[in-house]
Amino acid sequence: MILPHYMNQINKVLVANRGEIAIRIMRTCRELDIETVAVYSEADRTSLHVRYAHEAYLIGKAPSNESYLNIEKIIEVAKQCNADAIHPGYGFLSENATFAQRCNEEGIIFIGPSAEVIVQMGDKIQARDAMKKAGIPVVPGTEGSIETEEEVLAVINDIGLPVMIKASAGGGGKGMRLVKDRSEVVSAVRAARSEAKSAFGDDSVYIEKYITSPHHIEFQILADQHGNVVHLFERECSIQRRHQKMIEETPSPLMTPELRQEMGKSAVEAAKAVDYTGAGTIEFLVDNDLNYYFLEMNTRLQVEHPITERVTGIDLVKQQIKVAQGEKLEFIQEELTQKGHSIECRIYAEDPDNNFMPSSGKIYKISEPLGLGVRTDGYVYEGYEIPIYYDPMISKLIVWGNTRDEAIRRMRRALYEYKITGVKTSIKFMERIMSNPNFIQGNYDTHFIEKNQDQLLSMQPCEDCDDMVIIAAFIDYLDKLGSTKNDKKEFTPAQSRWKKIPYINHF
Ligand code: MV4
Numbered sequence: 001m002i003l004p005h006y007m008n009q010i011n012k013v014l015v016a017n018r019g020e021i022a023i024r025i026m027r028t029c030r031e032l033d034i035e036t037v038a039v040y041s042e043a044d045r046t047s048l049h050v051r052y053a054h055e056a057y058l059i060g061k062a063p064s065n066e067s068y069l070n071i072e073k074i075i076e077v078a079k080q081c082n083a084d085a086i087h088p089g090y091g092f093l094s095e096n097a098t099f100a101q102r103c104n105e106e107g108i109i110f111i112g113p114s115a116e117v118i119v120q121m122g123d124k125i126q127a128r129d130a131m132k133k134a135g136i137p138v139v140p141g142t143e144g145s146i147e148t149e150e151e152v153l154a155v156i157n158d159i160g161l162p163v164m165i166k167a168s169a170g171g172g173g174k175g176m177r178l179v180k181d182r183s184e185v186v187s188a189v190r191a192a193r194s195e196a197k198s199a200f201g202d203d204s205v206y207i208e209k210y211i212t213s214p215h216h217i218e219f220q221i222l223a224d225q226h227g228n229v230v231h232l233f234e235r236e237c238s239i240q241r242r243h244q245k246m247i248e249e250t251p252s253p254l255m256t257p258e259l260r261q262e263m264g265k266s267a268v269e270a271a272k273a274v275d276y277t278g279a280g281t282i283e284f285l286v287d288n289d290l291n292y293y294f295l296e297m298n299t300r301l302q303v304e305h306p307i308t309e310r311v312t313g314i315d316l317v318k319q320q321i322k323v324a325q326g327e328k329l330e331f332i333q334e335e336l337t338q339k340g341h342s343i344e345c346r347i348y349a350e351d352p353d354n355n356f357m358p359s360s361g362k363i364y365k366i367s368e369p370l371g372l373g374v375r376t377d378g379y380v381y382e383g384y385e386i387p388i389y390y391d392p393m394i395s396k397l398i399v400w401g402n403t404r405d406e407a408i409r410r411m412r413r414a415l416y417e418y419k420i421t422g423v424k425t426s427i428k429f430m431e432r433i434m435s436n437p438n439f440i441q442g443n444y445d446t447h448f449i450e451k452n453q454d455q456l457l458s459m460q461p462c463e464d465c466d467d468m469v470i471i472a473a474f475i476d477y478l479d480k481l482g483s484t485k486n487d488k489k490e491f492t493p494a495q496s497r498w499k500k501i502p503y504i505n506h507f
Contacts, residue, residue: 007326008109010034010085014078015049016099017089018068020379020395021303022049025087028317037083039074041067043387048379055081062389068092071099078108085109085324087317091391094300095122111324113278113299120274121297125168125206131294134273136266139285139293141208152185155207162210165189167196167203171296173243174199178210211293213445214285216240217252218298219267220308220316221280224323229271230333231264232312235304239433241356241449246426247433248304249343250311253404253442254286263292268333270294279305279320288445303346306377306398310342340400341407345415345430347378347395349386352429352457358392361385364422369414373400373407386423394425404442408434419470432456 013029014037015022026036026049038053043062050056057077060067067073069092078086086103088094088111097118103110112118121127125145132138140159145168146152156163156179165188167175175196177188189205197203220232236252237245251260267282274297281298305316314336323329350356362385368376378395380386386394399414401407412434418427433439436452449456 010325012083014083014086020377021089087111136294139208142206145204159209164208165192169200169202218281218283221271223276224329228329229268231267238446250307307342307344310400311338340402341404342400344398348426349392349423351424359424360388361423367419369417374414
């Protein structure tokens with residue numbers, strides 16, 4: 001397509017990331033006839049994103065601060081290979097304002113929002129104040145940061161206990177302390193401050209009323225450079241463990257059409273209030289009475305974006321690229337609908353039966369699910385050794401169904417088909433969640449994993465049966481191979497007793 005002169009056509013994108021998201025971004029680039037450039041660390045020489053890209057450049061040693069976080073090295077590669085734009089993916093430099101700024105200075109399009117809005121939303125106190133000014137509901141609490149113990153006690157007099165002390169530079173649960181009693185104030189503030197200081201180099205903190213058992217519901221938004229903003233509905237992200245999301249779904253089982261409309265309107269207003277551009281997410285806490293409160297804004301493409309893509313039919317990476325090169329959004333709010341139901345399970349290389357310990361090693365066999373309504377976004381292959389340096393998430397399994405019930409059944413079927421040997425994975429833990437009565441009823445909040453841990457962590461005696469069946473079949477296959485010269489010996493399929501035993505995931 002030929003763009004008007006004032007727009008910058010993107011012809012080559014450098015993807016400043018690795019793993020599944022690097023490949024996810026490059027897939028859309030290929031569909032748009034955009035050339036792709038991979039960067040990789042010494043630990044990623046054999047990674048799939050390197051092979052998938054049109055060009056690939058080594059940028060440093062395995063630790064991310066010597067490679068995927070090396071701003072100047074990445075900019076240097078982008079200039080050398082004439083990339084028009086950089087897509088940062090999620091994590092690494094995706095919410096780094098300095099990086100966005102450096103791209104601008106070098107005339108490289110940063111596929112994301114402005115450096116200014118990254119700074120503003122990265123500071124939770126500033127974000128909160130901006131949203132409050134714009135009339136978006138925020139959790140009752142302080143305006144600005146708090147300095148003294150007296151200030152904290154005065155706020156507690158005002159809003160009551162319990163409260164949360166939160167780091168302004170925080171997010172994802174770091175630098176956060178719950179205060180249930182006035183006697184805990186001093187130690188909680190001190191702990192939050194020192195954690196924030198060492199993690200972010202900024203020890204400012206603020207206070208919010210503690211919302212008991214909230215839902216974490218976020219809205220996807222898209223904004224162009226011409227003032228148009230739409231939302232692409234919600235994602236229910238309450239199923240998490242230690243601030244690590246495990247399962248996301250859309251629509252949220254908690255949502256009503258009225259609440260969706262109201263929260264969607266708030267999400268669009270939030271984006272407009274800060275002149276946001278690109279794809280972003282407005283996170284809300286929703287309490288049991290369906291009151292909702294702005295929590296944080298994520299200024300990046302998120303891990304869980306595929307479920308939104310599946311129900312809206314919109315390629316979010318394609319839209320990011322289009323608005324980054326100055327195009328107008330090609331749809332209005334009224335044209336967007338949610339069709340059916342989508343669920344994502346994050347597959348981690350970790351052992352759910354050993355306190356979710358990361359499980360590194362070589363992938364021996366992998367067989368991914370296929371069939372109607374199934375998508376996997378991954379990057380590992382047989383023989384690949386998962387590096388210890390990065391996130392243990394190895395793939396995302398995304399399903400779609402006409403109804404929530406159909407989506408859950410399809411997810412159970414797809415998890416059953418998913419076979420990975422060589423490393424431990426969270427697949428069987430996901431199977432248990434998909435069979436949990438509370439999950440099936442849509443009856444869950446951010447405390448789901450703790451509340452259901454007895455059922456979720458109990459080892460089902462027959463869960464390993466499928467592995468046994470595979471081993472039996474493999475032995476049988478070897479036996480068959482060894483007897484090919486003897487044509488008379490017939491191949492008899494392995495008979496499994498284990499298959500006859502009913503177990504939780506037999507449906
Ligand atoms: C809260 C909260 C309750 N009340 N704030 C955790 C991550 C950080 N981004 C904000 N978090 C929370 N903030 C108030 N005022 C409960 C949480 C929280 C949580 C939020 C979203 C998803 C999972 C969570 C798990 C525990 C606590």
